[in-house]
Amino acid sequence: MEKNLKLNAIWNTLGITVNSFNSLFFLIIINRVNGVEIAGIFSFAFSIACLLFIVGIYAGRTYQVSDINENLNNYEYLVHKCITCTMMFLIAIVFIVVQKYSLEKNVIIILLCLYKLFEAMSETFYGFLQKNDELYIVGKSLFFKSLVGIIIFFVIDFLTKDIIVSCVALNINSFLFVFLYDIKKSKKYLNKFQKIRWNKIFGLFKKGFSVFAFSFLAVYIVNVPKYVIDILLDNRFQTIFSIIVMPGTVMSLCGQYIMAPLLTxxxxxxxxxxxxxxxxxxxxxxxxxxxxxxxxxLGAATVGIPILGIVYAIDLNAYVLDLIIIIFGAILYAIAGVFSTALITMRRNGMQLIIYLIDAIFSVIISYLFISTFGIHGATIGYTSTMVLHVILYTIYFLYEYSKLVKSED
Known part of the structure; x- marks a missing residue:
C-alpha cells in the first residue's frame, strides 16, 4: 500500500506535468520548423481541441472514480465515453463546416480533435486503474505517451516540414498507446457479463452536467482571446499571443501543484x-x-522576453508589457483556483457555475472590444480584465460563504 502510494504520487505528477506542457513543445517545434503562420493555425486548432476535449470527457474521471456505490458499471462508463467522444468529433465537423476555413486549417483542427479524442477515451481506462489503486500506471501512460508523441512529432516535422503529416503521426502514436497499453492494462476490470443499462448511461448526462459546464467554461474563458484573434487578426498574432500566454499557463499550474499536497x-x-x-x-x-x-x-520584466525569443526563435521585444500583464492575470486566475477548491470542499458548486458564466460573457465582450481597438495588445488586456473580474467574484463569494460558516457555529 505504502509502495503504491509513492508510485502513484511520483508517476501521476510526472505524467500530468509532461502532458500539460506538450503543447508548449509542439509550438516551439512548429514555430522553428514551419514558421509563425502555421504555428498560429496550430495554436488555434489546439485550443479548439482542448475545448472539445471537455465534451469528450464530459463528467470526467473524478466522477467515475468517486462512484464508490457503482451506480454505473465499467462497461456503462465505457459506452458513455464512446457516446461523448462521438459527440466531440461531430461538433468538430460541424464547427469547420460552419467556419469555412482553408482546407489545411480544417484538416489540422480535425486531426488535433482526434488526438484529444484518444486522450478522452483513455480517461475511462484511467478511471478503472485509479479506482483500483493503480494510478502509477496512468502516470506512466501519460508520461510516455506525451514524451514519445513529442519526439515523433519533432522527427516527422523536421524531416517532412509538413504539419499535417506530423499530426497524423501524433495520432498514430496515441492510437497505439490506447490500444496496446491503456486497454491492455485495464481490460481486467471489464466484466463481459456486466449488463448495459441505457437509462443509467443517459442519466449520467444529467448528473454530470454541472461538472461538464463548469469545466467547459473554465477552459473557454482562458481561450476567449484566441477565438477573437482568429476572427479579427491574422495567424501571426495568434502565435505571438500563444507564446506570451504560455508562462501564464505555467503560473496557473503552479497554483495546482502548491494546492495538491495541502488539499488533504x-x-x-x-x-x-x-x-x-x-x-x-x-x-x-x-x-x-x-x-x-x-x-x-520580476523575471518576466527582466529576462522573460529574451528567453522566450530565443526558445521560440521570434522577436518579441515589443511585448514586454504584455507578458507582465498576462502573468498578473494568471496569478489572479491561480488565486481564484484556490478559492474554487475551498468552495468545492465546502460543497458550494452552484454559484461557481454562475461566476464562470458571467466571466465568459464578460470575456467575449471585453476581448472583442479591446482586440478590435488595440490588436494583440488588446488580447492581453482582455485576458487580464477577465481574470480581475474572476478573482473579485471568487473572493467575494468565498468570504461570504466562510462568514456564513463561522456564524453557523456561533
Whole structure:
C-alpha cells in the first residue's frame, strides 16, 4: 500500500506535468520548423481541441472514480465515453463546416480533435486503474505517451516540414498507446457479463452536467482571446499571443501543484469544523502564490522576453508589457483556483457555475472590444480584465460563504 502510494504520487505528477506542457513543445517545434503562420493555425486548432476535449470527457474521471456505490458499471462508463467522444468529433465537423476555413486549417483542427479524442477515451481506462489503486500506471501512460508523441512529432516535422503529416503521426502514436497499453492494462476490470443499462448511461448526462459546464467554461474563458484573434487578426498574432500566454499557463499550474499536497489538510480541517485553521491554510497558499507571482513578474520584466525569443526563435521585444500583464492575470486566475477548491470542499458548486458564466460573457465582450481597438495588445488586456473580474467574484463569494460558516457555529 505504502509502495503504491509513492508510485502513484511520483508517476501521476510526472505524467500530468509532461502532458500539460506538450503543447508548449509542439509550438516551439512548429514555430522553428514551419514558421509563425502555421504555428498560429496550430495554436488555434489546439485550443479548439482542448475545448472539445471537455465534451469528450464530459463528467470526467473524478466522477467515475468517486462512484464508490457503482451506480454505473465499467462497461456503462465505457459506452458513455464512446457516446461523448462521438459527440466531440461531430461538433468538430460541424464547427469547420460552419467556419469555412482553408482546407489545411480544417484538416489540422480535425486531426488535433482526434488526438484529444484518444486522450478522452483513455480517461475511462484511467478511471478503472485509479479506482483500483493503480494510478502509477496512468502516470506512466501519460508520461510516455506525451514524451514519445513529442519526439515523433519533432522527427516527422523536421524531416517532412509538413504539419499535417506530423499530426497524423501524433495520432498514430496515441492510437497505439490506447490500444496496446491503456486497454491492455485495464481490460481486467471489464466484466463481459456486466449488463448495459441505457437509462443509467443517459442519466449520467444529467448528473454530470454541472461538472461538464463548469469545466467547459473554465477552459473557454482562458481561450476567449484566441477565438477573437482568429476572427479579427491574422495567424501571426495568434502565435505571438500563444507564446506570451504560455508562462501564464505555467503560473496557473503552479497554483495546482502548491494546492495538491495541502488539499488533504484543507478537507480534514473543514470536516472537523476547524474553520479558522481551514481559512489559515487557504490564505497560506495564497501567500505562497503571491510571493511566487512577484518573483515570476520580476523575471518576466527582466529576462522573460529574451528567453522566450530565443526558445521560440521570434522577436518579441515589443511585448514586454504584455507578458507582465498576462502573468498578473494568471496569478489572479491561480488565486481564484484556490478559492474554487475551498468552495468545492465546502460543497458550494452552484454559484461557481454562475461566476464562470458571467466571466465568459464578460470575456467575449471585453476581448472583442479591446482586440478590435488595440490588436494583440488588446488580447492581453482582455485576458487580464477577465481574470480581475474572476478573482473579485471568487473572493467575494468565498468570504461570504466562510462568514456564513463561522456564524453557523456561533
Amino acid at each position: 489538510n484543507v478537507v480534514e480541517c473543514y470536516n472537523q469544523k476547524k474553520y479558522k485553521e481551514f481559512k489559515n491554510i487557504i490564505f497560506k497558499i495564497l501567500g505562497i502564490l503571491v510571493v511566487l507571482g512577484i518573483i515570476v513578474e
